[in-house]
Amino acid sequence: MTRLERNANLSAVIIPFVALIVGGALLWNRLLDPLDLGVLAVMYLITGMGITVGYHRLLTHRAFETHRWIRYAFAIAGSMALEGGVIDWVADHRKHHTFPDEEGDPHSPHVHDADGVKGVLQGLWHAHTGWLFSTHGQASSRRYAADLVSDPTMRKINRRFPLIALIGLLIPAALGYALSGGSWMAALSVYVWAGLVRVFLVHHVTWSINSICHVFGKRRFDVRDQSTNVFWLALPSLGEAWHHNHHAFPRSAFHGLRWYELDPSGWLILAMGKVGLAWDVVTVSPEKQRERMRVPAAGSVGAGTPASADASS
Numbered sequence: 001m002t003r004l005e006r007n008a009n010l011s012a013v014i015i016p017f018v019a020l021i022v023g024g025a026l027l028w029n030r031l032l033d034p035l036d037l038g039v040l041a042v043m044y045l046i047t048g049m050g051i052t053v054g055y056h057r058l059l060t061h062r063a064f065e066t067h068r069w070i071r072y073a074f075a076i077a078g079s080m081a082l083e084g085g086v087i088d089w090v091a092d093h094r095k096h097h098t099f100p101d102e103e104g105d106p107h108s109p110h111v112h113d114a115d116g117v118k119g120v121l122q123g124l125w126h127a128h129t130g131w132l133f134s135t136h137g138q139a140s141s142r143r144y145a146a147d148l149v150s151d152p153t154m155r156k157i158n159r160r161f162p163l164i165a166l167i168g169l170l171i172p173a174a175l176g177y178a179l180s181g182g183s184w185m186a187a188l189s190v191y192v193w194a195g196l197v198r199v200f201l202v203h204h205v206t207w208s209i210n211s212i213c214h215v216f217g218k219r220r221f222d223v224r225d226q227s228t229n230v231f232w233l234a235l236p237s238l239g240e241a242w243h244h245n246h247h248a249f250p251r252s253a254f255h256g257l258r259w260y261e262l263d264p265s266g267w268l269i270l271a272m273g274k275v276g277l278a279w280d281v282v283t284v285s286p287e288k289q290r291e292r293m294r295v296p297a298a299g300s301v302g303a304g305t306p307a308s309a310d311a312s313s
């Protein structure tokens with residue numbers, strides 16, 4: 001990884017965090033109003049779904065088919081989440097599924113040298129943030145994302161990532177200015193909350209899938225990695241926290257496989273299917289799910305324990 005890449009990633013981690021503290025201290029109770037929260041919610045959903053439905057389910061795993069312009073629109077929305085260019089993201093994530101929790105996984109919390117509590121903490125740090133300074137964006141795009149590399153428009157979107165990310169930060173400021181009837185203070189306030197703080201929130205929820213959803217939570221399928229389902233992260237992650245289900249059935253458009261496994265990204269794909277904007281949607285039959293069920297070992301501590309303690313899979 002080059003020094004420029006490392007510094008860019010460092011800025012992308014630190015600036016939104018500082019914005020959260022400064023914005024919170026200066027603006028809370030004074031300027032934070034429904035406009036800030038409204039634009040924050042809309043931008044969170046657009047950029048979050050850009051990652052979950054676009055970068056992840058559509059472009060990485062081909063969980064459904066859609067029109068070309070929708071693929072590009074999702075790639076642009078995902079770029080505004082500031083998690084890297086679309087082709088780099090897809091290559092890293094396919095590598096994660098090729099070597100899940102093994103040597104070669106860009107962000108496994110289980111590949112480290114330390115033992116005990118120190119090892120767990122070291123692993124969590126690497127999976128959540130540390131990997132951004134070592135393995136992020138390093139998977140070969142020609143090897144892991146050849147389908148996207150062969151698409152000139154997708155290559156262009158990938159190349160223009162810095163510009164698209166910047167536009168994603170300026171849109172909230174412009175909306176704040178326009179919707180407040182021309183107030184520069186409102187523009188600044190919406191920029192801080194729906195721009196920088198929104199990036200902070202989407203970042204840490206996404207990274208929690210890499211860290212928390214490979215260490216704590218429940219498991220029910222027979223998979224060789226340590227992935228888990230984490231119910232309290234389901235809504236903020238727009239359904240991605242059913243990550244163990246996802247590792248068991250990577251191509252499924254739906255990560256929530258039971259009625260109570262809330263999966264807003266799956267709902268969007270379902271709605272797109274209903275209006276003819278998504279087709280060939282990949283689903284997993286109940287029979288197939290039953291076949292993959294893990295048979296609990298005698299004396300097993302059962303579900304709900306840290307995955308790292310679950311040596312049977």
Ligand SMILES: [Zn+2]
Nearest residue numbers: 096227243247
């Ligand atoms: Zn995973």
Ligand SMILES: [Zn+2]
Nearest residue numbers: 093097246250
């Ligand atoms: Zn995946």
